[in-house]
Amino acid sequence: xxxxxxxxxxxxxxxxxxxxxxxxxxxxxxxxxxxxxxxxxxxxxxxxxxxxxxxxxxxxxxxxxxxxxxxxxxxxxxxxxxxxxxxxxxxxxxxxxxxxxxxxxxxxxxxxxxxxxxxxxxxxxxxxxxxxxxxxxxxxxxxxxxxxxxxxxxxxxxxxxxxxxxxxxxxxxxxxxxxxxxxxxxxxxxxxxxxxxxxxxxxxxxxxxxxxxxxxxxxxxxxxxxxxxxxxxxxxxxxxxxxxxxxxxxxxxxxxxxxxxxxxxxxxxxxxxxxxxxxxxxxxxxxxxxxxxxxxxxxxxxxxx
Amino acid sequence: xxxxxxxxxxxxxxxxxxxxxxxxxxxxxxxxxxxxxxxxxxxxxxxxxxxxxxxxxxxxxxxxxxxxxxxxxxxxxxxxxxxxxxxxxxxxxxxxxxxxxxxxxxxxxxxxxxxxxxxxxxxxxxxxxxxxxxxxxxxxxxxxxxxxxxxxxxxxxxxxxxxxxxxxxxxxxxxxxxxxxxxxxxxxxxxxxxxxxxxxxxxxxxxxxxxxxxxxxxxxxxxxxxxxxxxxxxxxxxxxxxxxxxxxxxxxxxxxxxxx
Ligand SMILES: Cc1cc2nc3c(=O)[nH]c(=O)nc-3n(C[C@H](O)[C@H](O)[C@H](O)COP(=O)(O)OP(=O)(O)OC[C@H]3O[C@@H](n4cnc5c(N)ncnc54)[C@H](O)[C@@H]3O)c2cc1C
Ligand SMILES: Cc1cc2nc3c(=O)[nH]c(=O)nc-3n(C[C@H](O)[C@H](O)[C@H](O)COP(=O)(O)O)c2cc1C
Ligand code: FES
Numbered sequence: 001x002x003x004x005x006x007x008x009x010x011x012x013x014x015x016x017x018x019x020x021x022x023x024x025x026x027x028x029x030x031x032x033x034x035x036x037x038x039x040x041x042x043x044x045x046x047x048x049x050x051x052x053x054x055x056x057x058x059x060x061x062x063x064x065x066x067x068x069x070x071x072x073x074x075x076x077x078x079x080x081x082x083x084x085x086x087x088x089x090x091x092x093x094x095x096x097x098x099x100x101x102x103x104x105x106x107x108x109x110x111x112x113x114x115x116x117x118x119x120x121x122x123x124x125x126x127x128x129x130x131x132x133x134x135x136x137x138x139x140x141x142x143x144x145x146x147x148x149x150x151x152x153x154x155x156x157x158x159x160x161x162x163x164x165x166x167x168x169x170x171x172x173x174x175x176x177x178x179x180x181x182x183x184x185x186x187x188x189x190x191x192x193x194x195x196x197x198x199x200x201x202x203x204x205x206x207x208x209x210x211x212x213x214x215x216x217x218x219x220x221x222x223x224x225x226x227x228x229x230x231x232x233x234x235x236x237x238x239x240x241x242x243x244x245x246x247x248x249x250x251x252x253x254x255x256x257x258x259x260x261x262x263x264x265x266x267x268x269x270x271x272x273x274x275x276x277x278x279x280x281x282x283x284x285x286x287x288x289x290x291x292x293x294x295x296x297x298x299x300x301x302x303x304x305x
Numbered sequence: 306x307x308x309x310x311x312x313x314x315x316x317x318x319x320x321x322x323x324x325x326x327x328x329x330x331x332x333x334x335x336x337x338x339x340x341x342x343x344x345x346x347x348x349x350x351x352x353x354x355x356x357x358x359x360x361x362x363x364x365x366x367x368x369x370x371x372x373x374x375x376x377x378x379x380x381x382x383x384x385x386x387x388x389x390x391x392x393x394x395x396x397x398x399x400x401x402x403x404x405x406x407x408x409x410x411x412x413x414x415x416x417x418x419x420x421x422x423x424x425x426x427x428x429x430x431x432x433x434x435x436x437x438x439x440x441x442x443x444x445x446x447x448x449x450x451x452x453x454x455x456x457x458x459x460x461x462x463x464x465x466x467x468x469x470x471x472x473x474x475x476x477x478x479x480x481x482x483x484x485x486x487x488x489x490x491x492x493x494x495x496x497x498x499x500x501x502x503x504x505x506x507x508x509x510x511x512x513x514x515x516x517x518x519x520x521x522x523x524x525x526x527x528x529x530x531x532x533x534x535x536x537x538x539x540x541x542x543x544x545x546x547x548x549x550x551x552x553x554x555x556x557x558x559x560x561x562x563x564x565x
Contacts, residue, residue, distance in 0.1 A: 024535030028553075031309040031533075032405070044537075052548050059530055059538035061388075064359045066530065070537045073548055218359045246359060269363050269530045271353065271403050273311045 001286055003279075005039070005294055007238045007260045008161045008186035010122050012039040012094055015294070016251065016282065018275050019242055019265030020045055020098035020124065020165075021070065022216075025084050029268075033276030040094035042263060043080075045126055047100045048110055050076035060198045060207035065217030065244070066266055067196050069210035072100045077113050090119035096163070098124045099153065104145075108152035115158040124163040124189055125153050127180075140167030140192070143179035150183025163240065166190040166231070168220075173227045174234035181235045188231055189240035189263065191224045217266035218244045225257055232258030232299065246270065248281040252289075258299035307348075309533070311405035312339035313355055316396050317378050323457030330385050331427075331457045332394060333370070335378045339404055344369055346414070346435035347499075347524060347557045350381065350406030351532040354396060365389045366529045366552070368431040368501070369407060370459065379404075382430040382459050408532050409556045412499050412522055416440040421493040422447045423486060423510055425502020426458070431524065432501065433462045448489055450482045450506065482506075487513045494519045504565055511560045521560040527551040541565075 003014035017040035023029060026041040035041065053073025060067045075084070080097075088095050097114045101107040107125065114120050127139040127146050139145040146164065154162050164180035166173060168191040177188055193214025198207040224243020231239050238261075241254030246267040254262045268274050291297050314337040322331035334352075346369070353364035367381035385394040396402070412435060422432045422445055429449055436442050451458055486506075490498060490513040498521035500510040507523040514521035527539040534553035542564035543549045555563075 022531075022536060024531075024533075028531070028533045028535040032311050053537065053540070056540060057528055058540070059528060059536070061361065061363055064362070066362055068536075068538060073537050073540070217362055266362060269536065270359075271311055271364070272405050272531065272533055 001291055001293060003283060003286065005261050007240065008163075010094060010161050012261060013037075014039040014279055014282065015255065015259075015261040016275065016279050017042055017094070017096065017240070017261060017263045018268060019263035020126070021068075022265040022268050023275070026088055026095070029272055029275070030089075032273040035089040036092035037276055037279050038093050039261060039279075040096055040121065041088070042096040042098050042124055043088070044074055045072045045098045045100040046074050046077050046080050046110065046114075047072060048077055048106055050074065050079065055209040057207065057209055058213075060213070062196070062198055062215065063219065065215055065219035066269075067198055067208060067213035067215055068193070069208045069213035071210070074100075077110055081113065081117055085117060085119045088119060090121070094121035095119055096122045096124050098126055098165070100126045104148045104152040107149050108156045111153040111162075112156035115156060115160045120160060122161040122163055122186075123153060123157055124165050125149060126165050126192065127167065140176070141170050143175050146176055146179040147183035150180050150185050154184035161186040163187045163189045165192055166227070167192045168223055168227050168243075169195050174230045177231040177234045181237055185237060187238040187240060187260070188235065189242055190231055191220070191227045191243045194220055194223060216244070218246050220244045221250065225253060228254055228259050229257040248278060248285040251278070251282055252285065252297075255294065255298050256301050258301070260298065307341070307343050307345070307407055309406060309408060310339050310341065311403065313401050313403045314339050316398050316400045316402060317376070318398060319396055322382075322459065323454055330394075331382070332385070333380055333382050333459060334393070334396060335376070335380045336402055336404065338372065338377045338379050339406075341372065341379070341407055344372055344407040345411035346431050346438055347411035348407040348409050349532075349556060350379065350404050350408060351529070352381065352393070353403045354393060355401035355403050357392065361389055361392070363389075363530045364403070364405070364532065365393070366408075366526075366532060368524070369434060370430045371434040371437055371462075382427060382433070384427045405532060409552055410554070412524070412557050413497060414439065415497055416444070418444065419493065419496040420445050421489055421496060421498045423489070423498065423500040423502065423506075424449045425506035426451050428500075428502035428506070428524070429458050429460065429463060430501075432499075433459050435499070436463055448485060450502070483509050486510055490514050490519050490521070491517050496520075498522070500524070508565045511565055514560045522557050523560060523563065523565065525551050525556045525558065525563070525565075527556075
């Protein structure tokens, strides 16, 4: 079976992308496998101006997962376009830019700059980063803001597909999904991290300097599946599933509830060749289960008798 | 550039050190060479035992202590301090570990420059390979500060590589250690100083080196997730106050280029 998928007009070799912030700009992993084998790479979140990010410590390991409060440290969109993008494998695989900003106008400006780049296959809008008090979380929880930001990006995105990345830290993810669709999103991706916290009972200190951070990894997979399921039911645009994926069977689970593709994040820290191995493992599993096509399998979850 | 590889390899040996002190705290872990084309002292390797389930996500970073051509093995020396290293202490020959490396930059090596090595505790680990690879080990002098008895650490492995003068400082006498460090740094003002140990120890060396204008390098031990520069979880502040990845821009930094 051909593993290729089509996400809102964007052709991917297979349904596996690497998630923003966990895979740098891809090149960090080129020693460990062939980046061309991946369905795509979602680059580290970008803002208009460079950002230093949060103070250390920024990461903490938790049972079956981790917390992070990186704070979208990035070199800014200009340096990305000038220095980083040319070195990325955009001819071999889909490079998706991940956008971070604090208001709709800034989001639009960012989108305009990135849309002019041949190397960018799609724009993913991060309305859900919980780390920076000023930005993400605000948009992510407010359907009106989600729609406005989506529209602002869409207006400047030209022909590039716009994916809106949703936060799970909301009362009803279906409402947010519909807001993004109404704003003109071509696809949705979810979930971003869940807000969490870890403390040290002995030293009486928080484990992250930022005190709170975003939880990711296998621990969040059930929440992610539920959110993807609800989003798929709520909209008619494609959904990209993210959250806790650590094996090929997890990938199939997300496709089963209706996702067109998936992103893997924290599992890349299990070993740096994780994503490459996952593509191989998925291929084998698809064969051994004798699946006939993604169209047939996608969303084929049988509920009730 | 030395090629980085990620492989699952077999544990060849687990050597406990200093059984008289605290059973099960210090180990040399020797594993099959994953096919490295080379390495440089100061570089590190990420290790994740293959039988870890998903309750522990990250690999753990360790200085490469030595690479034996004859045995075709790589050695790290580690102290059991927490969840991950505690479970690593139970590794046995034949077990599988997933390792990626060699990672990061390395210590400066100047064959003819008198070089002072300042090690605190397990910070001695990278210096074993350093002494072994140094063309003129007689140019090396080690000051070793440690909390537990000397046999807990690979001190003898270091000593076997060099005839250099060795100075040693044990436990609790902090003011004396600080005094020795400051004195030694001044003495090596025109030489090369390399330091690996707990942060307060390195800060003392950094401050002293900057004061007298000595050339000194420190090796950082920040928490890491990816080890390859991607997650930005391990950053430190460089000389200009910008966050840079300890795993790829370091772990070794010149004293004036890092905020400890
Ligand atoms: C480049 C580099 C080289 C290293 N080389 C060696 C070495 O040769 N030998 C050796 O024994 N250790 C070395 N370390 C430290 C080692 O990686 C940590 O001790 C280990 O990751 C702790 O894992 P854990 O799960 O057992 O501890 P955790 O359960 O995660 O933590 C236990 C305790 O250790 C502290 N801790 C956690 N991570 C680190 C860390 N990276 N550094 C210092 N303290 C930490 C925690 O704050 C906590 O107090 C090195 C670290 C780096 C970054
Ligand atoms: C260290 C780290 C950094 C991240 N940075 C970003 C980011 O810059 N932008 C973004 O949209 N999501 C970011 N994320 C969220 C991931 O892309 C992903 O949505 C989340 O981790 C859930 O997937 P996982 O369980 O597979 O990791 C980050 C996650 C981690 C662990
Ligand atoms: S450990 Fe991930 S960037 Fe250094």
